[in-house]
Amino acid sequence: MTTMTGAAYIKYELLRTVRNKRAFIFSLIFPIVLYFLIAAPQRGNKFLDKYGISAPQYFMVGLLGFGTMIAAMSSGARIAAERQAGWNRQLRITPLTPRTYFRAKVLSSYLMAIVSIVLLYASGLSLGVRLHPVDSWFKMTGLILVALVPFAALGIALGHLLTNDSMGPAMGGITSIFAFLGGTWFPVTGGGFYANLCKGLPSYWLTRAGHIGLGSTSDPWGSRGWLTIAVWGVVCVAFARWAYKRDTGRV
Amino acid sequence: MTSTDIAESTTTGVHVSGLTKSFKSPQGPVHAVRGIDLRIDVGETVALLGPNGAGKSTTIDMVLGLTKPDAGRIELFGRAPADAIAAGSVGGMLQVGGVIPDLNVRELLDMMASLYPNPLGVTEVVELCRIDDLVGRKTTKLSGGQTQRLRFAIALIANPDLLILDEPTVAMDVEARRQFWTTMRQFATRGKTVIFATHYLEEADEYADRIILMARGSVVADGPATEIKAHVGLRTIRATLPGADVAALATLPGVTNVDTRGEAVILNCSDSDTALRALLPAYPTARDIEVTGAGLEEAFLQLTGDETEEAA
Known part of the structure; x- marks a missing residue:
């Protein structure tokens, strides 16, 4: 298989991603609906105004971590469904390389995450969110995409380990725990054991990446953030490779 | 390698020797395949005939590299199964399997064709498999028999030198079966090697040059269809x-x-x-x-x- 033919395969995988209604509704529409339900009634929230942050801006940033995390892990659910249909066995008797297979799955995850980001930004803009300076939008987006590496890999790993039926509860549970401990819903404060535990999670730094949108410094991570994301990234990618190998008996 | 070996490797499509596989089960080990030796020539159409539990699917899974044998060797056109598959020489229709959603039939065929170095054209496969009525349909809107026809088309689109079909006609009605076998023979006449598993003697007799009769994990008879028919008839x-x-x-x-x-x-x-x-x-x-x-x-x-x- 040449690089060009791999491109055709990936093109159809991406096409399938955008056509998947279930993933679209749960991974993309759900965070947006949640956003409007929470943010729209609080447009004139005075408490947050004191800090120079409007409620729509605060909740847009809050939901960014949660929404992109769900979107990035959504490939896992589709992998589990494909395995159940026996499709992975069919793929294994083709010249498709594991490299192209992973590339297609990771790109699908990122496509979902990017659409999720764009939808949330558009929703924020519609409720009057403005960031200063304007390049904060891009810095925030860039850092979020980096922070999603472990989640995209984790989604693929779970897709190869779990059955289609257990995928829904597992995804719901894992994203909730990551979001909760990562400070998506309640800020993580102090320096005790609990705070350190939270700061050891990639979701904490995913949430922090969003803080650029709340007027944080240009690098809200520092070396600790980069290191944490790098370690989680390496571990989750290794986990995904192991899960794929265990599932398919391939290297 | 001697010159005879080289001559053999050019005419031998599938060479299996001492193939053995057991599975663990709560009741102790299940000996699914107990030491099989086979040599199938390029261009032969061979039926693996046997009742359920004969070891046909396990054998096919090992030939396709989907299951690792406990012992034994498999060569497809003188190469390891994984290498033959990587080269795009093998097309398969597995016993169980669906297709993926969110594409129509033409798109799925095009997607699969893109994986092979020398595929058949989508139009050619559609014509060969007579699925022109299905091309615009979503893969999720097909009946069981239509899905089988699409899966056959996916196996053919590879333009494989070796086509392996594991009980391919299971969900098909009589007319679909007839069409299926017509297409299979048409494809086989292009010099292709075909192995199909079945538990119908009639299918094996009518569509195979040679029948390998399996029972309880072993080959119990191997020969031209007429000979096997006399044997089991x-x-x-x-x-x-x-x-x-x-x-x-x-x-x-x-x-x-x-x-x-x-x-x-x-x-x-x-x-x-x-x-x-x-x-x-x-x-x-x-x-x-x-x-x-x-x-x-x-x-x-x-x-x-x-x-x-x-x-x-």
């Missing part, structure tokens, strides 16, 4: 014979076992001619005599001795 003598002594009937030459249905006796025979010649003088009151070919299942039971299935 055992006959049954049925006659009305009130008050017959079953034990005595079983001792007649050519009779392998005896059953009764009311006043009728049923003699399963390895040689019905001899059995009939012995039956008539010994039991002159026997009437309504019928001689019929036995079903494949009965034939298997005779070949394999007993019906306790050890293999899954």
Whole structure:
């Protein structure tokens, strides 16, 4: 298989991603609906105004971590469904390389995450969110995409380990725990054991990446953030490779 | 490698030797395949015939590199299965399997074609498999039989030198089956090697040059269809014979076992001619005599001795 033919395969995988209604509704529409339900009634929230942050801006940033995390892990659910249909066995008797297979799955995850980001930004803009300076939008987006590496890999790993039926509860549970401990819903404060535990999670730094949108410094991570994301990234990618190998008996 | 080996490797499509596979089960190990040796030439169409649990699917999975053998060697066109698959020389239709959603039939075929170095065109496969009525349909909107036809088209689009079909006609109606086999033969005439698993003697007889008969994880017979048919084409003598002594009937030459249905006796025979010649003088009151070919299942039971299935 040449690089060009791999491109055709990936093109159809991406096409399938955008056509998947279930993933679209749960991974993309759900965070947006949640956003409007929470943010729209609080447009004139005075408490947050004191800090120079409007409620729509605060909740847009809050939901960014949660929404992109769900979107990035959504490939896992589709992998589990494909395995159940026996499709992975069919793929294994083709010249498709594991490299192209992973590339297609990771790109699908990122496509979902990017659409999720764009939808949330558009929703924020519609409720009057403005960031200063304007390049904060891009810095925030860039850092979020980096922070999603472990989640995209984790989604693929779970897709190869779990059955289609257990995928829904597992995804719901894992994203909730990551979001909760990562400070998506309640800020993580102090320096005790609990705070350190939270700061050891990639979701904490995913949430922090969003803080650029709340007027944080240009690098809200520092070396600790980069290191944490790098370690989680390496571990989750290794986990995904192991899960794929265990599932398919391939290297 | 000697010159004979080289000459052989160019004409041998599939070479399997000492292939063995067991699975763990709560009841202890299940010996699915117990040491199989096969040599299939390029261009041959071979049926793997056997009842459920004969080891056909396990053998096919190992040939396709989907299951790792406990022991034995497999070569496809002189190469390891993984290498032959990577080169795009193999197309397969597995026993169980669906297709992926969110594409229509044409798109899925195009996607699969993109994985192979030398695929057939989508239009050609659609024509060959006669699925032009399905091309615009979503893959999730197909019936069981239509899905099977699409899966066959996916196997063909590789333009493989070796086509492996594991009980391909399972969900098809009579007309779809007929069409399926017509397409398979059309494809086979292009010099392709075809292996298909089936538990229907008629399919094996009609569409294969050669039948490999498997039972309980072993090859029990291997030869041209006519020869195998004679081998398993055992006959049954049925006659009305009130008050017959079953034990005595079983001792007649050519009779392998005896059953009764009311006043009728049923003699399963390895040689019905001899059995009939012995039956008539010994039991002159026997009437309504019928001689019929036995079903494949009965034939298997005779070949394999007993019906306790050890293999899954």
